[in-house]
Amino acid sequence: MTRDQVDARIRAIAEPFNKKGVEIDEDTTFAGDLEFDSLTVMDFVAAIEDEFDIIISMNQQAEIESWGDLVDTVAKMASQ
Amino acid sequence: MSEGVSQPDQPQALAGEGRDLFSKFDPLIAMREGLLAGGQEDPFNLVMEKVLSPTRAICNGRDTILLGTYNYMGMTFDEDVIAAGKQALDEFGSGTTGSRVLNGTYQGHKECEDALREFYAMDHAMVFSTGYQANLGIISTIAGKGDYIVLDIDSHASIWDGCKLGDAEVVPFKHNDIEAMDKRLGRIPEGAGKLVILEGVYSMLGDVAPLKEMVAVAKKHGAMVLVDEAHSMGFIGEHGRGVCEAAGVIDDCDFIIGTFSKSVGTVGGFCVSNHPKFEIMRLVCRPYVFTASLPPSVVATAATSIRKLMHGSNKRAHLWENSKRLHGGLKALGFQLGTETPQSAIVAVIMPDLERGAMMWEALLKEGLYVNLARPPATPANMTLLRCSLCAEHSAEEVETVLGMFERAGKAVGIIEG
Numbered sequence: 001m002t003r004d005q006v007d008a009r010i011r012a013i014a015e016p017f018n019k020k021g022v023e024i025d026e027d028t029t030f031a032g033d034l035e036f037d038s039l040t041v042m043d044f045v046a047a048i049e050d051e052f053d054i055i056i057s058m059n060q061q062a063e064i065e066s067w068g069d070l071v072d073t074v075a076k077m078a079s080q
Numbered sequence: 081m082s083e084g085v086s087q088p089d090q091p092q093a094l095a096g097e098g099r100d101l102f103s104k105f106d107p108l109i110a111m112r113e114g115l116l117a118g119g120q121e122d123p124f125n126l127v128m129e130k131v132l133s134p135t136r137a138i139c140n141g142r143d144t145i146l147l148g149t150y151n152y153m154g155m156t157f158d159e160d161v162i163a164a165g166k167q168a169l170d171e172f173g174s175g176t177t178g179s180r181v182l183n184g185t186y187q188g189h190k191e192c193e194d195a196l197r198e199f200y201a202m203d204h205a206m207v208f209s210t211g212y213q214a215n216l217g218i219i220s221t222i223a224g225k226g227d228y229i230v231l232d233i234d235s236h237a238s239i240w241d242g243c244k245l246g247d248a249e250v251v252p253f254k255h256n257d258i259e260a261m262d263k264r265l266g267r268i269p270e271g272a273g274k275l276v277i278l279e280g281v282y283s284m285l286g287d288v289a290p291l292k293e294m295v296a297v298a299k300k301h302g303a304m305v306l307v308d309e310a311h312s313m314g315f316i317g318e319h320g321r322g323v324c325e326a327a328g329v330i331d332d333c334d335f336i337i338g339t340f341s342k343s344v345g346t347v348g349g350f351c352v353s354n355h356p357k358f359e360i361m362r363l364v365c366r367p368y369v370f371t372a373s374l375p376p377s378v379v380a381t382a383a384t385s386i387r388k389l390m391h392g393s394n395k396r397a398h399l400w401e402n403s404k405r406l407h408g409g410l411k412a413l414g415f416q417l418g419t420e421t422p423q424s425a426i427v428a429v430i431m432p433d434l435e436r437g438a439m440m441w442e443a444l445l446k447e448g449l450y451v452n453l454a455r456p457p458a459t460p461a462n463m464t465l466l467r468c469s470l471c472a473e474h475s476a477e478e479v480e481t482v483l484g485m486f487e488r489a490g491k492a493v494g495i496i497e498g
């Protein structure tokens with residue numbers, strides 16, 4: 001799976017959580033720009049985990065700030 | 081001469097006028113001030129001037145029914161419990177002034193652990209200074225770097241803090257969602273240690289976990305299971321051992337965490353286990369080692385209370401009656417409750433928002449009823465709750481009185497139709 005494919009799949013998952021329709025680019029942040037609260041983060045992460053059959057622990061989530069970070073992390077996990 | 085000496089005493093002001101390390105609390109301070117500006121009594125600063133019994137106290141000069149304590153089994157004024165505490169004070173003094181592993185283990189601490197082993201019919205019991213420390217200590221010590229902790233998203237703060245103190249990978253799942261838990265366990269890398277953490281009763285809504293199914297799933301994946309039974313001890317299960325006993329899975333629970341601050345009626349925490357190597361915890365568990373042990377009077381009251389709880393089946397039956405009556409009565413009045421059916425000694429009433437929750441809380445206090453006001457972030461899904469916790473010493477008449485108070489206050493504040 002290419003990074004672009006991963007990006008596209010996560011974008012589809014993010015859509016229903018992105019209530020304000022914020023334009024997403026590599027630098028978009030989850031807490032700041034998308035205003036995800038902790039419950040939204042849990043549901044969003046669970047959906048990604050199910051889609052790619054991976055596990056993203058809270059320790060790993062703490063390292064992820066921007067959209068680009070997330071795509072990188074998931075692309076790396078999904079290729080393993 | 082070191083450079084420091086020539087520096088001014090005052091630290092440099094941080095960027096921004098009047099900002100310091102406390103600035104991050106400004107939104108919370110503002111919220112509190114907003115709440116109190118309406119002339120409200122402060123829901124988080126109530127003082128009980130006199131405590132008359134497990135179910136009554138004088139609060140702000142008013143005789144008040146207590147429906148917001150964790151005194152589920154009403155042991156705080158038990159004659160035998162109090163006598164044991166007084167005797168221990170006389171014979172062993174007011175405190176141990178030392179750690180359990182140094183000079184802080186007295187006869188009473190051993191007797192308290194004996195009582196716990198008997199109560200749970202388990203091989204090992206370890207008493208901590210609080211339940212908070214029991215979770216902090218056991219979780220952070222057994223799950224280390226490279227291990228995985230899979231836990232319910234609505235877990236108690238002491239469980240989260242235990243995860244934070246250790247170095248394990250932390251993986252939460254949606255509240256009581258068996259399938260979500262199963263999937264996460266299935267994705268953990270081969271060979272990693274696994275610990276599943278669950279609670280018997282979740283204290284915010286008073287709902288119980290489907291432990292029969294969840295413990296079976298955990299075992300299927302070869303995980304160890306820790307269950308926090310803080311809010312069920314003494315009440316749920318034939319012998320009061322908790323939801324894991326009622327669900328018939330206590331033998332598959334590797335660790336049970338509990339507290340003396342609820343049904344036992346004093347303060348302290350514990351972990352019981354059948355693990356053959358459990359005793360090593362006493363040497364490696366930092367929140368056990370690096371703090372003073374409980375005072376002799378406290379462990380004496382705890383041991384006496386635990387032994388009495390073994391024979392508490394009549395009280396357990398009455399507490400169930402109280403819980404069912406209050407739950408059914410509030411529902412009939414039109415209140416929205418945290419659970420469809422009564423599942424524990426906690427009945428949570430869902431408020432439309434914090435403002436009306438605080439108004440309702442105050443209206444009840446003026447009626448002479450104390451309940452717990454719970455608000456985010458302690459509550460799930462950002463709810464504001466009025467949490468009622470029943471006691472085996474509440475009489476049937478008192479429960480009726482409480483229902484009348486809820487009806488009047490609920491209509492006055494506009495929470496139910498009047």
Ligand SMILES: Cc1ncc(COP(=O)(O)O)c(C=O)c1O
Nearest residue numbers: 210211212236283310339341348
């Ligand atoms: C589920 C749960 N675990 C642990 C604790 C901590 O107990 P303690 O009051 O003994 O520190 C509490 C009580 O606040 C609790 O509700």
